[in-house]
Amino acid sequence: MSRFRDILDEQERAEAAAYQSDESILAMMRQDFSDAELVEAQITRHERELVRLFRMRDLTALSAWHIPIRTCGFIHAAKHTRSQVAYFHNHDCYELILAMHGTCIQRFLDPDSTLTLSQGDACLNAPGTVHAIEPIDSDQIILKIMIAPSVFDQTFAPILRETERSESFSGHAPCIRVFRHCSDLTAGLARMLTVETSDRPAHWRNTASAYCSLIAVELARNAAGECTTFSALAHSLERYVRSDPAHADLAGFARMLGYSEDYAGRLVRESTGRTFRDLTGTLRMEIAASRLLDTDDTVASIARAVGYDNRSGFHKRFLSVYGLTPSEYRSMFRM
Structure with a gap:
């Protein structure tokens, strides 16, 4: 889908531009973090230089003093860009990660805990999951779909409750549900969801919610023998x-x-x-x-x-x- 590729390219350019100055990083933080004010206060108190801090490839660069909380009010789909550094962060929402091309490696606060998604794999992180995604190469496509808890409860939850071990997502426990070898349809639906949430045509919220439900159905159908629960x-x-x-x-x-x-x-x-x-x-x-x-x-x-x-x-x-x-x-x- 050419539009999907165009959107990923636009996201790459926007993310790269955001790391060019303190002002643009602050703007990005205020949009992405629910605790942006606290993060800014911590940076000021520790006299950190934002650009230098976010360009670090050290996984503990931010977690040493505060773990930011990424937020989402509805549904947001975006590529894990090459510019994004591997910093630990928390979530107040669900995050569906799909390794559409290449490998995705997540790290957790325990340095010996990692989760690797091979091409075609996906994982669903519950709110409260603290992790960092390692930097990627130019040919990798790692898609991240963030879903607000209220939307998740209406789309994913009813379907996942019917699958084995669905009790893991009965609340907001910080656990991870891993889906191996997802279908091509899962990736196709994720591409369409990305276009919908980026272009936002008429009735896009209804359509995006419907795509989330369809992705949940496809993951549930694929789950037999291919799904595990991982808790770092x-x-x-x-x-x-x-x-x-x-x-x-x-x-x-x-x-x-x-x-x-x-x-x-x-x-x-x-x-x-x-x-x-x-x-x-x-x-x-x-x-x-x-x-x-x-x-x-x-x-x-x-x-x-x-x-x-x-x-x-x-x-x-x-x-x-x-x-x-x-x-x-x-x-x-x-x-």
Whole structure:
């Protein structure tokens, strides 16, 4: 579709121009960020030069002091341009990312967490997802469709609820639904949506909403055996606890992410449906069970290794999870 290509070229030129001066960057921020005033205040306080900051290829250039929140009031489709730097940002909306040509790599606050979309793949990021998309080459086409929660609830949500694991999107939990090997029709609908939201002819809002529903249908039809749910936060939490189960706590996990304890705890609940304490307790028992089978360590030393100074408390928790005492578990399952 020639118009689609023209729009992508226009977006490339506009984005490149936006990075040429502080004034144009501020204008872009005020349009794209719901917390633009806070971002500006942080920049002023830290005496950051906007142009230099946004040209950095360092993934932590912005997240070291504040994570901007991208916003969308309805539906917006745009290419991930070559000019755009890889900075961490949050969302107050949903974001559908399609790797239409080439590969898309997303990074998360945990440096060991990445999500790679190959050509033909897509992912749907829920509000609250903090990520950065790596820079692309000139021949890559990564399309980003931002959808306001109210529009998502009317278009995507009714369809995704009927598919497996749709409960992941029952709220605004920061999880990611990944669709592999999407159909050509999905890409075609995305191209038409891009043209519609860019040109805005008569009744474009109705048409754009309809395209969103059709894309959701096509993704749902394609989802059988091709859809997974990815949570960078859950992955980070498991790595954090396993690295030092005896001392893992919410304060340390929050520091690792750069969040407050209250915010980190809320993100864990929203992402997993469980509290930090409950999840870490389960992980500690999994670690203990593995050590009971794989080592000759005493039960008391294993209890201490997973954070229990009181052996009776460890026994009680292990029994509640596995229905056996630690000694019984070792005797029954160790080969």
